[in-house]
Amino acid sequence: MNCKIILTELHDFLDDELKPAQHEQMRAHLSECDSCHQAWQKELQFRQVLKEHTIPVPALGMEERAFAKVPRKAERSHKNAFVAGFSGAMAAGVMILIAAAMFFNPVTQTTVPNITLTMHQSKKVQMVFDVPEMVANATFSLKVPSHIQIAGKSGLHQIEWQTALKKGKNLLSLPIVATAANSGELIAEIRYGDQVKTFRLKLDIQTMEQGQLGIIKVGVV
């Protein structure tokens, strides 16, 4: 095999598109020819760079959201308007980041952040809880007013669940939608042992067909 042929077949070799015999010939040549070896290494390096290209990680709960349009068992008899409406509005979804550093810190939240929702349009609220050390068993509870729906949980306005918090940032991504134009409050509570931490988020509802983009950071609370 001469170097010209090697060159033309280098890509097929790297793409694993060569027949076994050709592949072996190639391998043999690359091990004894310096310039082809170098070309091969260059190409490998380039491919490695491509392989390391990363894409944005979706917000947590993506697996569940993926099934958002599929009717749930209990809801199959009557297609749930909320679920359908919710998914449809996702394209216009907006994220709000609430960075809530805290936990064992005794200082309480001083300002209540607020977000504006547009009626019938879902919005993802991203809350980041920065925890100084791992908590194996915390109880989270969420309370929303009756005119606020939590994606996939229509009709439920208070949810409580057990979870582990890892050291560092923990994300709670909560897609919500408003069904009436009253303002209200979302209350998130974390309980651990005898400690309770409460976070409030004021929800203003607008009726206009206009989404809003905003990042809200609640500093150390």
Added chain:
Amino acid sequence: MANILDFFSKNNSPDEFEALLKPHVGHLYRVAYRLTNQVEAAEDLLQDVILHFYPKYQELKKIENLKPWLARSLYNRFIDNLRKNKRNPVTDAMDDTILNIVEDHNVEPERETEQALMNQRINESLNKLNEDQRQVVMLHDMEGYTLTELADIMGTPVGTLKSRLHRARNSMRESLAMEPSDTLMRVKG
């Protein structure tokens, strides 16, 4: 980042359909992102194709190798949607920015910057490609699909894919200022 939102799945009784597809959701998201280039649009496409699979559940159960089959359906769905509404959704660039900030906190700062810069450069070089080239380089070189699999997924002959790939890589090497292997060969040989 740790998931503190397990409750989404907890209260829903496990469903055969979901159980069948769940293992593939992560990889389908990646393909969807590669096609749409946006987190929200990728999730939309994913939801859309999963809804589309739902009535075909019995058929789905019989398929031996689901991965490429699902990817092909996703791809077809993407193309269908493109044809149906030539709309190009406005990019909500903030989404990705926020998520990156949130997700990257564990990476060492130096490595993070280096990686972010390279990622940025790659994004720019990807943007210079045409859609066909972009798709094949992303699905082949980045997501690891073989040409044979892609020929099936995209309904395009291997030869065509190879030449798209070749052009895409050349263009990317150039914009990334990476010496192509054949230039090196010409110099040395």
